[in-house]
Amino acid sequence: MSDLLRAEGIEKSFGATRVLRGVSLSVGTAEVVGLFGPNGAGKTVMANVLSGLIFPDRGRILFDGKEITRLPMDVRFRAGLTRTFQIPGPYPTLTVMESVLVARLCGDPGGGGKERSLQECEGEVESVLLRTGLFAQRFWPAAKLSQGCLRRLEFARAISCRPKLVLLDEVFSALSAKDEAELAGLMRSLHEDDGISFLLISHNPLLLSEMCGRVVAIQDGRVAWGGEARRPASGPARGDRR
Amino acid sequence: MRNTTGALALGAGLLLLLPLAGLDPFLLDVLTSGFLLASYVGSWDIVGGVAGQISLGHALFFGTATYSCALLTSLAGWPFAAAAVAALLLSTGAAAVVGTMSARLKGPFIALLTLALGELAHEVMIGQTFFSPRGAYSWGGEGGVPVALPWDAPSPWAAYYGALLFLFVSAWGMRRIALSREGLIWTAISGSELTARASGVDVARHKRRAFVAAGLFAGAAGVGFAAYVGRATTTDLSLELSFQAATFAAIGGRGTIAGPVLAALILHALFQGAGVPPAARVFLYALALLLVLRFFPAGVAGALRERLRARKMISGGAIR
Numbered sequence: 001m002s003d004l005l006r007a008e009g010i011e012k013s014f015g016a017t018r019v020l021r022g023v024s025l026s027v028g029t030a031e032v033v034g035l036f037g038p039n040g041a042g043k044t045v046m047a048n049v050l051s052g053l054i055f056p057d058r059g060r061i062l063f064d065g066k067e068i069t070r071l072p073m074d075v076r077f078r079a080g081l082t083r084t085f086q087i088p089g090p091y092p093t094l095t096v097m098e099s100v101l102v103a104r105l106c107g108d109p110g111g112g113g114k115e116r117s118l119q120e121c122e123g124e125v126e127s128v129l130l131r132t133g134l135f136a137q138r139f140w141p142a143a144k145l146s147q148g149c150l151r152r153l154e155f156a157r158a159i160s161c162r163p164k165l166v167l168l169d170e171v172f173s174a175l176s177a178k179d180e181a182e183l184a185g186l187m188r189s190l191h192e193d194d195g196i197s198f199l200l201i202s203h204n205p206l207l208l209s210e211m212c213g214r215v216v217a218i219q220d221g222r223v224a225w226g227g228e229a230r231r232p233a234s235g236p237a238r239g240d241r242r
Numbered sequence: 243m244r245n246t247t248g249a250l251a252l253g254a255g256l257l258l259l260l261p262l263a264g265l266d267p268f269l270l271d272v273l274t275s276g277f278l279l280a281s282y283v284g285s286w287d288i289v290g291g292v293a294g295q296i297s298l299g300h301a302l303f304f305g306t307a308t309y310s311c312a313l314l315t316s317l318a319g320w321p322f323a324a325a326a327v328a329a330l331l332l333s334t335g336a337a338a339v340v341g342t343m344s345a346r347l348k349g350p351f352i353a354l355l356t357l358a359l360g361e362l363a364h365e366v367m368i369g370q371t372f373f374s375p376r377g378a379y380s381w382g383g384e385g386g387v388p389v390a391l392p393w394d395a396p397s398p399w400a401a402y403y404g405a406l407l408f409l410f411v412s413a414w415g416m417r418r419i420a421l422s423r424e425g426l427i428w429t430a431i432s433g434s435e436l437t438a439r440a441s442g443v444d445v446a447r448h449k450r451r452a453f454v455a456a457g458l459f460a461g462a463a464g465v466g467f468a469a470y471v472g473r474a475t476t477t478d479l480s481l482e483l484s485f486q487a488a489t490f491a492a493i494g495g496r497g498t499i500a501g502p503v504l505a506a507l508i509l510h511a512l513f514q515g516a517g518v519p520p521a522a523r524v525f526l527y528a529l530a531l532l533l534v535l536r537f538f539p540a541g542v543a544g545a546l547r548e549r550l551r552a553r554k555m556i557s558g559g560a561i562r
Contacts, residue, residue: 051440053436053439053440072439073439073440074439074440074441074442074443074444074445077439077440077441077442078442082440083440085436085437085440088437089434089436089437090433090434090437091429091430091432091433091434091437091438092433092434093429093432093433093497094426094429094430094433095551098426098429098430099430099437101426102426102427102430102438102441102443103441103442105423105426105427106427106441106442106443106444107441107442116423117423118422118423118426139554139555140555141551141555144555157437157440157441158440160441161442
């Protein structure tokens, strides 16, 4: 499997605190990789570095064969590397439809530099909302959504431009079992039907073992372990724990 | 929505017919300057309301246009039409520079930068003296610079209808921009820069565009004001004028364009028309702001928009 995303020797410090100490990881085309670690291990900082929110002090990142180490987040989004946030930050005055429309308008990699109109994108956004289960709420102000719907909105925003790789930062935390099962189903269908790769960041080993083909564990800013995810021998599927 | 459109049409009809009812020349003057002020306040709302970049030096773009008209016509001897075009370009250019400088800044830092740049221009023009080409006069300072106009004394009616037409056209244009693709992106940046960046938005570029659009409309209002008053004074660059725009926008409802435009027009006409002295006007504006923010935190038009949204949320209709 060829590498879609490759991070090599990523180091990041904040003042005297060294958060990442030479982390290397890769995600292949149409692969689901888990990034595991306890709280404070550096998972979110790694996600921020990979998505371009912050730049590493050392190391390099390659995406789809091109070096993107110093490219900002919006350029990476347009290149097909998108992310969700652990704490969603919805636009308070925009509706669900408009929130996704912004991402569709600005992130369309097939635009060829030409800006697309609102009308051109509205139909495409509606199909994204149908798929993410937000169609009924499309005219709701984003700020009025429940936690589960906010996570769906993050998902919808991240997949709106048919990305190659999505970084999901603790996307399943603080969700009801029903929401968790539906989002997991959505992720599986995006992976299996659309061939989208995922880097799933979580401190929940059970979830990662069920969802991912491979897991990389980091601790104290270093890769502690990496290998094939070991699925539990038995037990109920996630979301069926009622 | 239909009620709002009806009320706006009724208001526009009233403004069209008012002079025919034998309106006092003083009130005609108050309304004419009110139309230009309202257009200027609408331009603030593009950058401060729709795009959420609180500018406290917006008079810089207005004053750049009035002073450009004055200096180019009186000192350089340009015809007014050419000076007006140059004034628009210069105010838009000034906005592009401010937009570029503030593109990487956020919240209070943008307010401080724009405040400092606006005050810098104000202080420079207070201390600057210009000598007329014939050598007989010196201009500048608080008294300002005259604008050489191609007409002697325009009829108050012509000025009234000209300014009203300008307000209609500029308000329509600003509203169209606010509802466009660009306006949607500005609203997203205003809501959350981080989410916007994570949605592929080049935040710095779109912020700069918001400043440029606002500078263009503020410059157009400045050209109109220069043509009407026939003089550029330091008041055109003053902190008071910048704060007035932000105050009227907060009262009317930031990000709605129509709200700030109407708030500026109504409050200006009420207080100026009633002959309230300037110091008392500032007090009344502050009082109006406090009352509105107490009962309608999003401004009057903002509260109306929220009610509309709530109704559409239930009925499942489109909002924009």
